[in-house]
Amino acid sequence: LEVMIYTKSDKESVKLMQDHGLGPILAAWCRANRQDIDEAIRLGFSQVGISHPVSFIHFSKWPHLTLEDLINRVVDAVTYARDHGMTVFVHGEDSTRADWEFEKVFINAVAEAGAQVYRICDTVGCGLSDPRAPLPRGIPEKVKRIKAETKIPYIEIHAHDDLGNAVENTMATIRAADGLYDKVYVSTTFLGLGDRAGNAETEKIIMNCYMHYDVRKWNLKPLRELAVYIASSLGYHLPVNKAIVGDGAFAHESGIHLHGISKLPLTYETFPPELVGQHRSIVIGRRSGKHGIRLKLEEILGRKVDENDPRLLNLVELITREFSARERRYPIGDQEFRLFAKRAGFEV
Incomplete structure (x- = not known):
């Protein structure tokens, strides 16, 4: 669990998490300097993530420094952290736009200094999940080359969603690392919250691993509750159609879909909503039809309704007229x- 350590609220949050027993899994995000690492040590961290650019685009900010100077700066920070008994992750910022020959030297240098994990940062979300895509943007190819040509023990992926590919690029890294490493680190944020378009959503990666690779080590029930809690705490509007945790993630409106889920939910749901603390909802819109309206009525009344009940026919007519005569486009x-x-005559 990676955290910042610079502001007063950062430090208060760290203390609160440590008091709740989360200290061993916390990692401090640091710049490549001893001052940041000293602060992490003072706050009681045993793990640090040292972030530094690896692309020439970023290096243009420091025209007075040679490539050797840049590598030495990070090596010094890694060595200093290791000398203080810390586990070190090195974040290769803008890795998917980095020159591989330089990045390879960089990774080997920090590995020799004692770094255990190298983070592939798809900083602007331009990485590609296609195994055939070449470096620097081809993430599966980068995973293979890091394993074959560097000494770093483990890798991590940190994907941004500028092109909408953060989840796929994260899953592509997991697939590419399978068989090469005995574990792979994955950097995610809940709800995808992050700079610009955000990052790979924690809940989506968890559910992809659960559904496609049978990873069953997580308690999935709190996902919805946690999403609502985080959104409300941050004043963030949780999109209605947010996969897995949104209000509409299991909402059905189409008559065909409503008929299907009433008989067999699996026809239009890849997993039951209860698995992630959600519930199925029936939405009445212009395409719901008689069957959908009847299902909604039964949900409201808490009992079965005869499909030939004249009151049901009245209700269908009222709702149909509401959408057609008024050209209504939003649900009821x-x-x-x-x-x-x-x-329509029902006692509600």
């Missing part, structure tokens, strides 16, 4: 549906 909410049901 539960409270409004109750009013329509009362008008």
Whole structure:
């Protein structure tokens, strides 16, 4: 669990997490200097992530420094952290735009200094998941070359979502590392929160591993509750259609879909909503049809409704007219549906 350590609130958060027994899994994000590492030591960290650019694009910010100077700066920070008994991750910022010949030298230098993990940072989200894609953007190829041509024990992926590929690039790294490493580190953020378009969502990576690779080590039930808690705490609007945790992730409106899930939910759901603390919802829109309206009515009433009940036919007519005559384009909410049901003759 990587955290910042610079502001007062950062330090208060670190103390709170340590007090709750999370200290051993915390890692301090640091720049490549001894002052940051000293602060991490003072705060009681045993792990640090030392971040430094590896692309020539970033190096243009320091025209007075040679490539050797840049490598030595990071090596000094790694050595200093290792001398203080810390586990060291090195973050290769902008790795997917880095010259491989330089990056290879860089990785070997920090590995020899004692770094245990090298983070491939797809900083601007331009990386490619295609195994055929060449360096520097081809992430699977980079994973293979790091294993074959460097001494670093382990790798990590940190993907940004500028092109919408953060989850796929993260999963591609996991696949590429399989058989090469006995473990791989994955950097994610819950809800994908992060700079610009954000990062690979923790909940999506967890569910991809669960569904496609049978990884069953996580308790999935709190995912929805955690999403709501984080969103409300940060004042973040949780998108209705956010996969897995959004309000509409298991909402069905189409008549065909509603008929399908009423018979066999698996027809239109890849996993049951209860698995992640969610629930299925029926949304009444312009395409819901008689079957969908009946299902919603049964949900509201808590009992079965005869499909030939004249009141049901009245309700279908009322709702159909609502969408056609008024050219309504947004769904009918539960409270409004109750009013329509009362008008049709049901006791709600």
